Amino acid sequence: MRSLVLFSNDLRLNDNDAINSAIQSNKEISLLFVYDKELYSKTHGSANLWWLEKSLFKLKNNLEKKNLTLNIISGQYTETVVKVASKYNFDSVFLNENKHPDFIKEEENLRIELKKNGIQLHCFNKTNIINPSKILNKTGEPFKVYSPFYKKCKFDYVQQKVLVFPKSNIKHFTIDEKSIDTNEIFSSSNNKWSAKLEKYWEPGEESAIKSMKDFFKTSLFNYKDVRDIPGTLGTSRLSPHLRFGEITTNQIISNFEFHENHSLSKHEEHFIKELYWREFAYYILFHFPYVVDKPFNKKYENFEWENNYETNLSKWKKGLTGIRIVDAAMNELWESGWMHNRTRMITASFLTKNLLIPWQEGEKWFRDTLVDADIANNVMGWQWVSGCGTDAAPYFRIFNPLLQEKKFDPENLYTKKWLKNFDSYSEEGKYDLLENENTMRPIIDLGKSRNIALERFSNIK
Ligand SMILES: Cc1cc2nc3c(=O)[nH]c(=O)nc-3n(C[C@H](O)[C@H](O)[C@H](O)COP(=O)(O)OP(=O)(O)OC[C@H]3O[C@@H](n4cnc5c(N)ncnc54)[C@H](O)[C@@H]3O)c2cc1C
Numbered sequence: 283m284r285s286l287v288l289f290s291n292d293l294r295l296n297d298n299d300a301i302n303s304a305i306q307s308n309k310e311i312s313l314l315f316v317y318d319k320e321l322y323s324k325t326h327g328s329a330n331l332w333w334l335e336k337s338l339f340k341l342k343n344n345l346e347k348k349n350l351t352l353n354i355i356s357g358q359y360t361e362t363v364v365k366v367a368s369k370y371n372f373d374s375v376f377l378n379e380n381k382h383p384d385f386i387k388e389e390e391n392l393r394i395e396l397k398k399n400g401i402q403l404h405c406f407n408k409t410n411i412i413n414p415s416k417i418l419n420k421t422g423e424p425f426k427v428y429s430p431f432y433k434k435c436k437f438d439y440v441q442q443k444v445l446v447f448p449k450s451n452i453k454h455f456t457i458d459e460k461s462i463d464t465n466e467i468f469s470s471s472n473n474k475w476s477a478k479l480e481k482y483w484e485p486g487e488e489s490a491i492k493s494m495k496d497f498f499k500t501s502l503f504n505y506k507d508v509r510d511i512p513g514t515l516g517t518s519r520l521s522p523h524l525r526f527g528e529i530t531t532n533q534i535i536s537n538f539e540f541h542e543n544h545s546l547s548k549h550e551e552h553f554i555k556e557l558y559w560r561e562f563a564y565y566i567l568f569h570f571p572y573v574v575d576k577p578f579n580k581k582y583e584n585f586e587w588e589n590n591y592e593t594n595l596s597k598w599k600k601g602l603t604g605i606r607i608v609d610a611a612m613n614e615l616w617e618s619g620w621m622h623n624r625t626r627m628i629t630a631s632f633l634t635k636n637l638l639i640p641w642q643e644g645e646k647w648f649r650d651t652l653v654d655a656d657i658a659n660n661v662m663g664w665q666w667v668s669g670c671g672t673d674a675a676p677y678f679r680i681f682n683p684l685l686q687e688k689k690f691d692p693e694n695l696y697t698k699k700w701l702k703n704f705d706s707y708s709e710e711g712k713y714d715l716l717e718n719e720n721t722m723r724p725i726i727d728l729g730k731s732r733n734i735a736l737e738r739f740s741n742i743k
Contacts, residue, residue, distance in 0.1 A: 285311045295447040303406065310455035328650050334467055354463075412565065441536055485523075511690055511691070538550055605724050635681075635735045
């Protein structure tokens with residue numbers, strides 16, 4: 283009797299229900315990651331693929347230290363799992379569910395195909411801490427606003443045990459299939475971007491735990507006050523680790539006495555609330571799956587976006603908008619594969635509410651360039667800022683990037699860090715016509731474009 287453990291975005295040994303349950307079943311186990319190129323290209327942007335490659339490499343090494351082999355096999359997801367499971371007489375497959383809509387379809391398909399072959403599929407959910415189908419309002423409908431959703435989650439919260447990778451009793455079964463090298467997923471050797479990302483990030487489970495502990499030690503005590511200041515290290519930077527399941531929200535929250543009548547500090551609870559924004563994003567995706575490319579609030583489908591926006595979109599992507607904080611943020615993204623939450627909001631607002639470019643274009647760019655690109659969070663973030671999502675910023679809230687910079691980066695720590703040509707931008711967006719041609723000028727008049735946006739939004743109210 284044999285069990286096959288299948289990995290996707292759960293690249294960790296601890297708090298891993300699929301591994302622990304397979305081992306508890308007291309059968310021989312094998313470990314498998316199927317690299318379905320088409321599926322991974324559809325569901326992972328370039329920066330995601332960079333992370334995946336590094337994280338898989340770490341996972342494989344960690345398993346080797348325990349005398350276990352992670353087989354990384356290239357092929358169509360369902361076909362490959364069924365082929366391996368049948369060929370080597372596995373009677374069950376264990377996996378932690380992947381909540382990406384394309385993986386959900388693939389895992390459903392896998393269940394059907396395994397069943398045809400008399401193989402059982404055991405699925406677990408540690409991508410999230412909530413079960414979206416269980417969190418409903420008094421009338422049995424899904425919540426559409428975050429605050430009551432959070433209140434209900436807090437009321438219902440029960441800490442789940444944090445699982446530890448079993449120390450003994452593992453019977454490993456070797457499967458004899460051609461395993462690919464992780465660098466077939468993202469070839470670092472021909473990619474300059476890889477060298478840049480390596481300066482900022484260390485993928486893998488150990489690094490995830492370390493980031494959490496460092497954050498608890500150095501920044502959590504005043505998180506609520508500094509989380510909005512992009513020039514400081516005020517947030518946890520756990521997002522890519524969570525994206526790839528190198529750490530679970532369950533592990534993070536287990537460090538707190540979280541319950542309805544908790545006595546946590548405002549900073550601690552605020553941090554937990556942010557983790558619940560991630561839960562909310564997955565919750566909305568579960569109940570309203572059309573949000574991946576359409577506005578949650580359907581009336582905004584008719585919003586009048588600009589038509590010929592390629593030039594401005596390209597300038598936005600390259601950090602050449604002439605607006606200091608926007609360009610700094612876009613440089614941060616291109617340079618490090620990450621952007622601070624405050625500047626994600628500022629750049630997204632500028633794209634959708636000043637340049638009037640569809641939010642889907644910005645979502646696509648973030649999806650390709652963020653190491654933490656995550657379908658649920660990214661879509662929710664973009665819809666929230668552009669005013670068409672659940673709980674969205676009201677349409678008339680249009681960030682003024684100059685005021686945002688004054689408020690959140692008053693000493694220009696952030697803009698100076700990410701703009702090599704900081705001095706070519708003038709103060710407060712005012713430009714003297716006699717200034718030299720190297721002066722960065724805004725590609726759009728902030729006031730006029732704001733008024734056009736307001737008018738177009740009010741037309742569809
Ligand atoms: C336009 C836009 C696009 C975004 N795209 C993504 C994305 O692709 N992937 C992603 O993980 N987050 C996304 N976010 C949310 C947020 O910006 C990041 O989660 C956060 O900046 C990550 O930094 P951190 O880990 O230091 O966060 P912390 O402040 O330390 O928060 C801890 C964790 O809580 C979760 N979290 C925090 N803020 C949010 C939020 N607003 N929405 C949902 N979850 C949150 C994240 O998992 C984060 O790692 C987006 C936000 C906006 C406005």
